[in-house]
Amino acid sequence: MSASARVAPQVHKIDIDWVRRQFPALQQTANGRPAVFFDAPGGTQVPQRVIDAISEYLSKWNANLGGAFVTSQRSELIVEQAHQAMADFFNSSPDEVVFGANMTTLTFAFSRAIGRELKSGDELLVTCLDHDGNVSPWVCLEERGAKVRTADIQPADCTLDMFDLQAKIRRTTRLVAVGWAANAVGTINDVQEAIRLAHAVGAMTFIDAVHYAPHGLIDVKALDTDFLVCSSYKFFGPHQGILYGKREQLLRLRPHKLRVGSEKLPDRWETGTQNHECMAGVTAAIDYIAEVGRHHSSATHTRREAIVAAYEVFQQHERQLADQLIRGLLGIPGLTFYGITDPAKADQRTPTIAVRIEGYTPRELATHLGERGIFTWDGNYYAINLAERLGVQQSGGMLRIGLAHYNTTEEVDRLLTELRALPERSKTE
Numbered sequence: 001m002s003a004s005a006r007v008a009p010q011v012h013k014i015d016i017d018w019v020r021r022q023f024p025a026l027q028q029t030a031n032g033r034p035a036v037f038f039d040a041p042g043g044t045q046v047p048q049r050v051i052d053a054i055s056e057y058l059s060k061w062n063a064n065l066g067g068a069f070v071t072s073q074r075s076e077l078i079v080e081q082a083h084q085a086m087a088d089f090f091n092s093s094p095d096e097v098v099f100g101a102n103m104t105t106l107t108f109a110f111s112r113a114i115g116r117e118l119k120s121g122d123e124l125l126v127t128c129l130d131h132d133g134n135v136s137p138w139v140c141l142e143e144r145g146a147k148v149r150t151a152d153i154q155p156a157d158c159t160l161d162m163f164d165l166q167a168k169i170r171r172t173t174r175l176v177a178v179g180w181a182a183n184a185v186g187t188i189n190d191v192q193e194a195i196r197l198a199h200a201v202g203a204m205t206f207i208d209a210v211h212y213a214p215h216g217l218i219d220v221k222a223l224d225t226d227f228l229v230c231s232s233y234k235f236f237g238p239h240q241g242i243l244y245g246k247r248e249q250l251l252r253l254r255p256h257k258l259r260v261g262s263e264k265l266p267d268r269w270e271t272g273t274q275n276h277e278c279m280a281g282v283t284a285a286i287d288y289i290a291e292v293g294r295h296h297s298s299a300t301h302t303r304r305e306a307i308v309a310a311y312e313v314f315q316q317h318e319r320q321l322a323d324q325l326i327r328g329l330l331g332i333p334g335l336t337f338y339g340i341t342d343p344a345k346a347d348q349r350t351p352t353i354a355v356r357i358e359g360y361t362p363r364e365l366a367t368h369l370g371e372r373g374i375f376t377w378d379g380n381y382y383a384i385n386l387a388e389r390l391g392v393q394q395s396g397g398m399l400r401i402g403l404a405h406y407n408t409t410e411e412v413d414r415l416l417t418e419l420r421a422l423p424e425r426s427k428t429e
C-alpha cells in the first residue's frame with residue numbers, strides 16, 4: 001500500500017459552509033465581487049484560530065526561552081506543543097521535527113551539512129519537475145566536487161519519468177531529492193518508489209512535501225524517508241518551515257551551529273531564536289485540520305486519527321472540484337493543458353492546474369481574472385527546470401489555478417464562465 005493510500009475512517013461529505021466560516025479572508029470582496037482564492041499553491045488562507053493563536057502569543061506570552069518567569073515558561077510550552085503538533089502531522093516523534101524560517105532556508109542548512117561529508121565523484125539526484133527549492137541547494141554542492149543529475153519528465157502529462165530516475169540512481173548516488181507533488185502542474189510523484197530505489201544503493205532521501213501537504217496525508221514512518229520538508233503557510237498556517245528528519249540522521253550529520261547551542265535534538269538544528277508566535281500558529285493550523293476531521297467523522301479519538309479523517313474530506317472534495325475544472329477547461333478553444341487530465345489518474349494529481357490560452361500571455365489571463373475578483377498565479381512559480389523543459393519559460397510560463405478544500409463548485413463555474421467569455425485570439429495577435 002502506498003503511503004498516501006492509508007485506511008481512513010468513514011467521513012461525511014464536506015460541510016463547506018462550516019469550513020468557509022473558519023476563514024475570515026474568504027468573506028472578502030475584490031472589485032465589488034466575492035473574492036475567489038485560487039492562489040493556494042502560493043500560500044493558503046488561514047482560519048481564525050491561527051490568527052488568534054499568533055496574536056495571543058504576542059499580546060500575552062512574548063518572551064525568550066529559559067527564563068525563570070511565567071512568559072518564558074509559557075513560551076517553552078508553546079515551542080514544545082508545536083513540535084508535538086507537527087509530530088502528529090508527520091507521524092513522527094517530536095524530537096525529529098525541526099523548525100526553521102521556510103523550506104528553502106531549511107534545505108540549504110541540510111545541504112550544507114550533507115555537503116560536509118561528500119567526496120569528489122559523489123552524485124545527487126534532483127528532478128526536472130520540482131520547485132527550485134529542492135534543486136539549487138543540491139546544485140550548490142557541485143562546488144564541493146559532487147555531480148548533480150536530473151531525472152526527466154514525460155512532457156505529455158508532466159509525470160516523472162521513473163525509468164530515467166531509476167537509471168540515474170547508481171552506487172555513487174548519495175542523495176535523492178524529489179518533490180512529493182509538483183507545485184506548478186500538480187503531479188503527485190511515486191515517492192515511495194523513489195525512496196526504495198535510493199535506499200537500495202545506500203542513498204539518503206530528501207522529500208519536498210510543500211505542495212503535497214495541503215492535499216495529502218503525510219506519514220513519514222510509512223514513507224521511510226530520511227528527510228521531508230514542508231511550509232505551514234501552504235497548509236493554513238503562518239509563514240514557517242518545518243522539517244522531519246530521521247533521528248539517526250539528525251544525530252549523525254553535523255549542523256553549522258553556534259558553540260553555545262545545545263547538541264540535543266531538535267535544538268542542534270534550530271539555530272538562533274525561533275519564531276515563537278508562528279509556532280503557536282502552526283499548532284493552531286494542525287488543530288484546525290484535526291477539527292475538520294472531527295467535524296466530519298465520529299470515529300476519531302486521537303489528533304492523528306482526526307488528521308487522517310480530515311485528509312479524506314479534503315481529497316473527496318478537491319477531486320470533485322478538480323474534475324469539474326479539468327472537464328470545463330478542456331472544452332475551451334485554444335487552451336493547452338499541462339499535466340494529468342485522465343480522470344482514472346485523479347489520485348496522481350493535486351487540484352493545481354496549469355494552462356495557457358492561445359493569443360494571451362499567462363500574465364494577461366491572470367490580470368483579466370484578477371480584475372474580476374479571481375486570484376490565480378502566472379509564471380514559473382520557481383519550477384524553472386519544468387518551465388524550460390515545457391518551452392514556456394520565455395513566454396510567461398503558465399496560468400496556475402490552484403484549488404484548496406475551502407473552494408466551491410460555484411467558484412469553479414465562475415472561473416470557467418470568465419475564460420469561456422474571452423474573445424478568441426490567434427497566436428499572432
Ligand SMILES: Cc1ncc(COP(=O)(O)O)c(C=O)c1O
Nearest residue numbers: 102103104131133183210211231
Ligand atoms: C513545491 C515547493 N517547494 C518549495 C517551496 C519553497 O518553500 P518556502 O517558500 O517555504 O521556501 C515552494 C514554495 O512555493 C513550493 O511550492
